[in-house]
Amino acid sequence: MVAERNEVEAVAGTTARRPGRPATRRNRRGSRAERLAPFVLLAPAVLIIVVLRLWPLLLGVNFSFTGDGDRNGVPVGFDNYLTLFGDPLFRTALRNVGLLVLLLPVAVAIPGLLATFIYLRVPGHRVYRGVYFFPAVLSPVIVGAIFTLLLAYDGPLNTLLGGVGLGPVDWLGDPDVAIFAVVGVHVWATFGMALVVFLAGFAALDPSLLDAAKVDGASLPQTIRHVIVPALTRTIQFVFVTTMIGMLTSMFGLLFVMTGGGPEGSTYLPEYYIWVQQGQFNQPALASAAATALFLIMLVVGLAQIAVLRRAGRED
């Protein structure tokens, strides 16, 4: 591959120095059609993205200010947003978003620490990456289905806990527990993704930094705090943002399979609320208001994270 590339480069080097060919008629006609070539090559992608991603975004914001049912298409101002924030289910969904934001540092720290250990070559370091990464390729539906079995009230996890004398926990049936169970499963399924990103960051790390820390007699926590975290700021930033996006937009499959938003609506997230309003209750305008709210939440959380992390990065 490399050899091949060098060869072509060498050829390019010689031909580029050759004076330009006289423009023949055929060449000139070709160049006219070819001036459009960059646009022709881009056309399918741009067309699809504009019509099926950017345009719907505007359409959705517009929908959110119109009514549902009898008032279909009628402008209703902020009515949908009032309904939305008056709905206990949506308020639960927002509270759960807050919970996710609080849990975010944990969800980032776990793969970060594991990647650090793998990088520092704990025994068996060659095996972990492949093992940890594998649940990340499974569909949330598969993961959710497997964990409904494992977390059932009469299921294996409770049997195991019973074996060491701990009472059974109604993992998916207790409104105070279910959201944590679902988030836990989500983290189980996705930490490998962040781990791989961290390892890629480590691969670009200058090893002499770590050697210097070792020579200075730094402990592991000191090394992490003063060497690894500052060197990986960009990677950490990336993982924070992608993990947050993942938590807000890729738990639908888990919720759909594991809890259906229950018990008592305690595991609702905005994305699930949108689906229920659109798919079950046929209230597209209300669903659009929820979608717009979700988009704003993501924008705010994303920008806030970048701001916070950038400041943290500067302090070091």
Add this chain to the structure above:
Amino acid sequence: MAGRRWTRWLVAIPMVALALATVYPLVFTTNVAVKTRREYVLDRFSLADSLRWANVVEAWTSVGMSRYFVNSLIVVTCSVALLLLFGSMAGFSLARLRFRGSSVLFLGILAALFIPFQVIMVPLARIMADAGLVDTYPGLILAYVAQFLPFTVFLMTSYYSTVPPEIVDAARIDGNTVYGVYWRIMLPIGRPALLSVGVLNALFCWNDVLISLLMMPSAENRTLMVGVTSLRGQYSDDIPVFASGVLIAAIPVLVVYLFLQRQIADGVTAGATKG
């Protein structure tokens, strides 16, 4: 020195435990899938007496998993082919052809990357319904292409940016048209990136449930993942058949993972290192 070694082993213990926790759920499911219903009710953990494939056969035939499997296969194949074609065309154009407005277009595509599907789901459903594309293969394929195209274009653009521009110039001087350069030079050169992006897109499409639920309402058009969710209601009292269905849906992904793990990881990390 000895102390260091000792802490290393101490760290290894939770890591091994975690590795087991990562693998165990699938092992458990596989074991359940080959058990009889009676065996499962009596003891969840015991190893199955023998490898019985009756449950798997039942899930495959009578529940309709075979049909869902074929649906998924058709949709994923077409979606990935279109994604790679459109993505590489756009990537080549953005990375290696000079024209006015290219950076604006690239930024627009990048912005689309940050629009989650849930946010545009409602209006998209209406657009698709107006176009008569709901409950059709082309409709679902188009929805997938739209969903994963920004990511594909982004990765192909950053890959093609690493290709020396002299290659394009040389091929042009040799008399190739721009399209010729794309077809004869850029597509073959792009193979490693196309493989990585292709595998990742195939996983995304295969694993999706939300887009499929929205675009394919009727039962006979279900994709495999939606099929698995319906399995749960049907077989809530026959867990081994349910587990078999889950296993059928997971096996293709596991096979792909075994052979293409590195390409998948490359695709995942490309955004972090190049973004």
